[in-house]
Amino acid sequence: MDMIASWIGNIPDFAVPFALAALGLIVIERSGVLALGAEGLMLVGALAGIGASLMTGGATVWALILAMCAAGVVSLLFALMVLVMRINQVIAGLALVFFCQGLTGLLGTLLDWTNKPVAGLHAVSLWPFSELPVVGKLFVQNPLVFVTPLIFVVVVLVLNRSVLGLRLRAVGENPQAADAAGIPVLGYRCAAIVAGSMLIGLAGAYISVLSTKMWIADMVGGRGWITVALVIFARWSPWKALAGAVLFGCIEALIPQMAASGIRLPQYFVFMTPYAVTLGVMIWVALASRDSSSQPGALGEPFIREERR
Amino acid sequence: MFDTTNFQPLLARRYTLEVRQQMAWYWQALVIALALVIGMLISAAILVSAGVPAGELLNEFVILTLFDSQSLRAVLFQAAPLIMVGLAGCLAFRARFWNLGLEGQMIWGAIGATAVSLFEIGPPSLRLPLMMVCAMVCGLLWALAPVLLKLHLKVNEIISTLMLNYIAINFLLHLVYGSWKDPRDSFPYSPQYKVFERLPELFDGVSLAVVLALVVALFVLWFTGISRAGLYLRFVDSSPGVARAVGVPVKRVILGTVLLSGALAGLAGLMITAGQEGRLTHSFYAGYGFSGILIAFLARNQPIAATVVAVLVATLFVAGRSLQVFYQIPFSMVQLIQAILVICVASSEFFIRHRIRRIQGGQV
Numbered sequence: 001m002d003m004i005a006s007w008i009g010n011i012p013d014f015a016v017p018f019a020l021a022a023l024g025l026i027v028i029e030r031s032g033v034l035a036l037g038a039e040g041l042m043l044v045g046a047l048a049g050i051g052a053s054l055m056t057g058g059a060t061v062w063a064l065i066l067a068m069c070a071a072g073v074v075s076l077l078f079a080l081m082v083l084v085m086r087i088n089q090v091i092a093g094l095a096l097v098f099f100c101q102g103l104t105g106l107l108g109t110l111l112d113w114t115n116k117p118v119a120g121l122h123a124v125s126l127w128p129f130s131e132l133p134v135v136g137k138l139f140v141q142n143p144l145v146f147v148t149p150l151i152f153v154v155v156v157l158v159l160n161r162s163v164l165g166l167r168l169r170a171v172g173e174n175p176q177a178a179d180a181a182g183i184p185v186l187g188y189r190c191a192a193i194v195a196g197s198m199l200i201g202l203a204g205a206y207i208s209v210l211s212t213k214m215w216i217a218d219m220v221g222g223r224g225w226i227t228v229a230l231v232i233f234a235r236w237s238p239w240k241a242l243a244g245a246v247l248f249g250c251i252e253a254l255i256p257q258m259a260a261s262g263i264r265l266p267q268y269f270v271f272m273t274p275y276a277v278t279l280g281v282m283i284w285v286a287l288a289s290r291d292s293s294s295q296p297g298a299l300g301e302p303f304i305r306e307e308r309r
Numbered sequence: 310m311f312d313t314t315n316f317q318p319l320l321a322r323r324y325t326l327e328v329r330q331q332m333a334w335y336w337q338a339l340v341i342a343l344a345l346v347i348g349m350l351i352s353a354a355i356l357v358s359a360g361v362p363a364g365e366l367l368n369e370f371v372i373l374t375l376f377d378s379q380s381l382r383a384v385l386f387q388a389a390p391l392i393m394v395g396l397a398g399c400l401a402f403r404a405r406f407w408n409l410g411l412e413g414q415m416i417w418g419a420i421g422a423t424a425v426s427l428f429e430i431g432p433p434s435l436r437l438p439l440m441m442v443c444a445m446v447c448g449l450l451w452a453l454a455p456v457l458l459k460l461h462l463k464v465n466e467i468i469s470t471l472m473l474n475y476i477a478i479n480f481l482l483h484l485v486y487g488s489w490k491d492p493r494d495s496f497p498y499s500p501q502y503k504v505f506e507r508l509p510e511l512f513d514g515v516s517l518a519v520v521l522a523l524v525v526a527l528f529v530l531w532f533t534g535i536s537r538a539g540l541y542l543r544f545v546d547s548s549p550g551v552a553r554a555v556g557v558p559v560k561r562v563i564l565g566t567v568l569l570s571g572a573l574a575g576l577a578g579l580m581i582t583a584g585q586e587g588r589l590t591h592s593f594y595a596g597y598g599f600s601g602i603l604i605a606f607l608a609r610n611q612p613i614a615a616t617v618v619a620v621l622v623a624t625l626f627v628a629g630r631s632l633q634v635f636y637q638i639p640f641s642m643v644q645l646i647q648a649i650l651v652i653c654v655a656s657s658e659f660f661i662r663h664r665i666r667r668i669q670g671g672q673v
Contacts, residue, residue, distance in 0.1 A: 036467065077652075081652065081655065081656065084659075085655070085656045085658075085659040086659060086662075087655045087656065087658065087659070088655075090407065090467070091606065091651075091655055092655070094409075094602065095648055095651045095652050095655065098599050098603075098644060098647065098648040098651070099645065099648035099649065099652065101641070101644060101648075102641045102642070102643075102644035102645025102646075102647070102648050103641075103645055104641075105639055105640075105641025105644070105645075106359070106638075106639055106641045106642050106645055109639040109641070110359055110360075110638075110639070217641070221475075222471065222472075222475050225468060225471050225472070226472075228467075228468060229465075229468045229472075232465065232468075266483055266487070268479040268480065268482045268483035268486070268487075269479070269483065271479045272475070272476045272479045272480070275472040275473075275475040275476050275479075276472070276476060278468070278472050279468075279469055279472045279473070279476075282458075282464050282465065282468060282469060282472075283458065283462065283464060286458070286462035286463060286464045287462065304328075
């Protein structure tokens with residue numbers, strides 16, 4: 001029973017990075033830009049968060065904000081590549097990931113930020129829910145866990161219920177029509193890239209500053225790629241992505257539990273599970289439905305005004 | 310209505326962007342060369358700010374590596390697996406398949422080769438060829454699932470090959486930290502290969518790996534340029550729909566090409582374990598997957614160009630290792646420089662495809 005209680009208590013810690021990154025990806029991809037760079041932006045957020053915590057001496061909230069800004073700044077490079085230079089979005093996304101991997105690996109070592117513990121945030125308990133049996137630990141979490149659903153509500157409202165969101169989705173569905181209606185396509189796409197990347201950076205900072213509480217090179221370990229798959233699985237819907245993030249959180253939270261419980265399983269096979277599950281989910285989605293109606297119509301296509309179709 | 314031209318910003322009034330019809334090849338080459346130079350200058354600036362004395366850069370990268378016969382040999386030695394992954398990338402990209410699973414396929418190639426060595430399969434004289442075959446088959450099999458999933462279920466191969474990489478890495482760790490660990494010490498390495506299981510030096514210190522890589526490069530040149538499969542492949546690459554309509558077996562061509570790509574990546578894994586390390590180690594694959602993609606991209610999927618680019622990347626690898634030793638600069642620098650070069654060259658396409666024209670007199 002204790003085991004189940006502590007497993008449930010660990011789920012948000014693993015689910016929140018997936019959820020925030022998926023939300024950021026949805027914002028970018030709804031504007032019609034294929035964002036494969038999530039892995040790299042999470043790394044940037046993770047390193048910047050740790051760096052800011054170490055430099056400011058534990059001002060964690062500021063560290064998270066700085067991490068978001070860092071990811072936003074780096075994403076301008078991606079925006080430059082796909083919007084101005086019109087580079088193939090797959091190549092630009094991959095180049096961004098490799099760039100960020102190299103950059104964070106280099107800076108983490110040169111600035112000597114590796115393996116330095118940071119304080120993180122104190123856990124807050126949400127009374128009276130925290131007194132519940134079994135699921136009580138679910139309500140003793142760091143504040144960002146409780147803020148995450150609020151971020152979701154705000155982003156979903158903006159995306160689905162505001163003029164801004166309507167225009168953003170129009171740009172992603174049919175940029176030519178949006179352009180004809182006088183919507184600045186590249187401006188909206190650039191704003192979506194920066195805003196989404198800030199959320200992805202926050203997800204990365206969550207992993208390093210609040211969860212692991214230190215920086216290790218390449219610590220995101222494929223979670224960015226899993227999120228890319230998660231967004232496809234969620235058909236670009238924020239609430240489905242949240243559900244998927246909780247599912248992956250449950251699976252990842254099982255890994256330390258299994259090690260602690262003394263069940264003798266080869267540990268490296270246990271480490272494989274999130275990746276194997278991702279692969280399984282991709283196959284399942286492909287088998288279940290072949291319609292791509294919920295995919296943004298212009299996903300992955302550059303907008304070039306001179307080449308009207 | 311009022312005259313809107315007066316309200317346009319200055320830049321929009323004076324310059325326009327046009328799609329260029331064509332650009333002579335020498336201008337294209339010049340633009341790309343310029344992009345490479347800019348990329349190198351940015352990289353040099355980063356290296357200097359990371360603490361390498363500016364005067365040492367030229368020394369480290371050009372003179373020491375290319376004009377010293379020992380390090381030239383080291384560069385060629387390093388180039389062999391890079392040529393292989395570069396060719397593997399070229400093949401997969403020609404089939405319009407984003408094979409990001411080069412690392413996973415390399416790992417399985419190395420595991421296959423090590424299994425032959427560990428369980429002493431076959432007589433000593435046949436051991437090395439057997440290891441090569443096994444490495445190729447293992448690499449090929451690891452590429453089989455993503456290509457079948459892509460062809461039959463349209464599963465995105467970028468994600469599936471990357472996920473398979475992580476699975477392969479964890480399996481490798483399971484082996485080298487577990488049952489395959491060398492019992493003599495506590496490092497995560499397999500026992501050393503025997504002498505006849507290693508790629509021998511042929512002449513003047515040049516490893517068999519280098520010759521093998523060049524032979525494979527010629528084979529890929531034949532495959533893509535002369536063979537019937539290569540003709541089909543060009544068809545599929547330029548227009549899959551038309552290719553299907555005129556009766557090209559599109560699926561079989563893609564399947565075969567991607568499997569060949571996996572086999573070459575597997576062979577690259579063997580070149581590192583049997584050529585360089587002499588055993589299976591826990592991180593031998595690091596950086597090669599990305600480099601393979603980079604080499605194929607910079608070489609525009611041309612096998613000969615890929616061979617040349619691979620040698621240049623090998624120079625970067627060798628110089629990066631010596632920077633690591635002498636200036637404590639982490640090896641991630643090599644990856645960062647490669648990424649910067651890719652971004653610069655990819656951006657140069659913009660200037661090849663577009664022209665910025667100045668408009669005289671403000672008439673739009």
